[in-house]
Amino acid sequence: MIFSRLIGRRRIYRLPVRWKNCSVELPLIPAGSPAILKSREGFVESVLIPSFDKFFISCNLYRAEPSKAVVQIIHGAAEYKGRYHVFATYLQRHGFSVLVSDQRGHGDSIDARFVRGFMPSIEVLVEDQWYITRFLKQEFFGQPIHLLAHSFGSNIARLYLHSHDEHIASLVMTGSPCYVLGIRIGMAFVKLLMLFLSPHGYGFISGKLTTSASLKWVCSDPSVIEERRIDPYRKNFRYQLAAIHTIFNSVNALHTYPNRPIKHPSLPILCISGSEDPVPGFAKGLADTQASLKRIGYTRIFMKVFPAMRHEVLMEREKELVFTLITQFLDGKYQGARLDDWQL
Numbered sequence: 001m002i003f004s005r006l007i008g009r010r011r012i013y014r015l016p017v018r019w020k021n022c023s024v025e026l027p028l029i030p031a032g033s034p035a036i037l038k039s040r041e042g043f044v045e046s047v048l049i050p051s052f053d054k055f056f057i058s059c060n061l062y063r064a065e066p067s068k069a070v071v072q073i074i075h076g077a078a079e080y081k082g083r084y085h086v087f088a089t090y091l092q093r094h095g096f097s098v099l100v101s102d103q104r105g106h107g108d109s110i111d112a113r114f115v116r117g118f119m120p121s122i123e124v125l126v127e128d129q130w131y132i133t134r135f136l137k138q139e140f141f142g143q144p145i146h147l148l149a150h151s152f153g154s155n156i157a158r159l160y161l162h163s164h165d166e167h168i169a170s171l172v173m174t175g176s177p178c179y180v181l182g183i184r185i186g187m188a189f190v191k192l193l194m195l196f197l198s199p200h201g202y203g204f205i206s207g208k209l210t211t212s213a214s215l216k217w218v219c220s221d222p223s224v225i226e227e228r229r230i231d232p233y234r235k236n237f238r239y240q241l242a243a244i245h246t247i248f249n250s251v252n253a254l255h256t257y258p259n260r261p262i263k264h265p266s267l268p269i270l271c272i273s274g275s276e277d278p279v280p281g282f283a284k285g286l287a288d289t290q291a292s293l294k295r296i297g298y299t300r301i302f303m304k305v306f307p308a309m310r311h312e313v314l315m316e317r318e319k320e321l322v323f324t325l326i327t328q329f330l331d332g333k334y335q336g337a338r339l340d341d342w343q344l
Contacts, residue, residue: 044085047099051131053124058108059101059132062088067097069144069169069330070136074129075100076151076175077247078237080107087314090323096330097140101132103153105243107233118200119243122250126159133167144169146330150314151175151279155250161296166263172326174272175311178285179254179292187252190245199242217278219312254292262297269293270302270329272322274309302334 045063048056060081071091073084081100088098102109105119119125129147136145147168149157154176161171180186193203215225228234239247271289273280280286286303293301304325306313313322 047135049101049132049135051128055104055111055114055128056109057101057104057128057132059099060085060088062092062098062100064092064095064097066095067140067143068095069097069146070140071096071098071146071148071330072129072132072136072168073098073100074147074149074153074156075103075106076149076153078106078234078239079150080233082107082233084314087319087323091327091330094327096146096327097143099132099136101128103156104128115200115240117238117243118240119246122156122159122246122253125156125246126163129156129160130164133164137167146170146172148172148326149174149176151177151311152247152250155247155254158293159250159253161262161267161298162258165267168264168267170268170270170330172270172272172329174313174322175277175279176271176273176289177251177254177279178281178288180251183248183252187245187248190241190248194241194245197241199245200240202238203241203244217276217310219310219315220276220308221315221317224312224315254289257292257296265297265299267298268300268302268329268332268334269298270304270326272304272306272313272325274311274313274316275305275307276309277311277313279311300334302329 043063045061047059047061049059050056058081071088073081073088075081075084081102084098084100088100091098103119103125104110104114105117110116114120133145145168147157147160147170149172151174154173157171157173158176190203194201197203215228218228219225271280271286273286281288286305290301290303306316306318306322309316309318309322313319316322
């Protein structure tokens, strides 16, 4: 069992969210609901954060006592916040408070406009993460905020850097996709399908992205593959055409560069992948990712490839190796070292 037990007695939980020039009091949330659970490591708070358009982003907040820093996690495609519980509690035990959000159209970040499987533009998703950062800056005043993103979430994180890099202490990306030649052709094809079927339609490409016949490339642990097949949040998950266009656009944007100098060129960036993960594009794709980040102006880029691991390195059998590396990175073990001297 991921969680030891549900909180037995129902209570009312009210969370005020305040930042500069804005004060919002969230709706009443019953603390005994499935969203608020008690684990062996402590309480997991269910938090709703209003974004720029008053859409409420569903998040899990793990407070460390004491807390030395905060980690903001962006999940990947066809995922949701609950999948990161084991990793989040690991960081919590090591003194990091953690917030994991459901992106729009995933998990519990849904409403009549954003049903499960529908996503708005990539710009909206980036802005959502900025509003989460603003919440964390208020809630954990003075503490450094680290951004950690997986797969499609890494694309969002890289675009986040264009306008907000000065607000984070470091960036960790796992399974980060590489730029794909011909992605604009794919975008044009999806747009054509949207004209015929509507943005909320489902083309044959919808199943290709989320219900592949073989999921062996995802993880070498069969239990993780089985979990994906039976998880009620994921087993029948299909992206609508608008969401697929957003994903393709995020890949295309990996080769777009800000038209102004970045504010935090010394931002430490760690890219982690498995040697058997096709998503980062193996050696050629990783080299392209590193070159793109350097072209933007970043100077402290660390790359680590774990042998025999696949796409979801945080779910692998030897995930503790990845956890340890990330914790060392967040603790600044690379400080003062040349890139070649810090042994990853």
